[in-house]
Amino acid sequence: MKQLLVFFICLVLVSCHDIERPEKPKDLLSKDRMVEVIIDMTLLTSAKGSNKFELQENGIIPKEYILEKHRVDSIRFAKSNEYYSYDVEVYEAIYQRVHDSLEKLKTKFTRLDEEERYSRKKEDSIKKTSVLNGIKVKNELIKDSLTKPLSKIPDSLR
Numbered sequence: 767m768k769q770l771l772v773f774f775i776c777l778v779l780v781s782c783h784d785i786e787r788p789e790k791p792k793d794l795l796s797k798d799r800m801v802e803v804i805i806d807m808t809l810l811t812s813a814k815g816s817n818k819f820e821l822q823e824n825g826i827i828p829k830e831y832i833l834e835k836h837r838v839d840s841i842r843f844a845k846s847n848e849y850y851s852y853d854v855e856v857y858e859a860i861y862q863r864v865h866d867s868l869e870k871l872k873t874k875f876t877r878l879d880e881e882e883r884y885s886r887k888k889e890d891s892i893k894k895t896s897v898l899n900g901i902k903v904k905n906e907l908i909k910d911s912l913t914k915p916l917s918k919i920p921d922s923l924r
Contacts, residue, residue, distance in 0.1 A: 788849050795838065795846040797856075801863045803843065806832045808868060 795803070810828040813821065821828065833840055851857045 787852050788845070790849060791842070791845040793842050793845075794849060795842065797850070797860055797863075799836065799838075800846060800850060800860055801867065803832060803836050803838060804860070804864045805867050806835065808864065809871075 807829065810826075810832055813828075829840070833843060850860060
């Protein structure tokens with residue numbers, strides 16, 4: 767058993783030894799473009815988790831849709847991704863920008879959602895007040911008609 771473990775450790779060390787930096791692709795995506803594509807892929811993948819049926823119903827395959835939107839083929843994206851991922855610091859910087867952008871979007875949509883809820887709540891309270899005022903007015907009319915002296919009621923109704 768020990769010999770097998772030592773063999774696997776040696777195999778891992780030897781296999782990781784000669785990793786060469788990938789060649790820079792001729793059609794390398796810029797870092798900015800990579801950030802945009804990854805942001806869209808992340809958003810659509812999240813939507814896929816919550817709205818899978820709607821995406822299928824509309825014939826949307828998330829990865830294909832994003833690559834088509836950005837006019838990037840899958841090979842170009844894969845080669846660019848491989849090139850940038852070799853340098854961990856560059857790749858981390860790209861993903862930090864993705865994270866920051868997603869956080870800004872989250873903040874923006876949270877704020878918009880809160881404003882929409884506040885607006886709906888305000889509209890509901892206005893409708894509620896209008897309804898209550900309408901009932902109040904009707905109740906006062908009823909009270910007035912019940913409290914009027916009989917002398918003011920026409921003779922035909924007495």
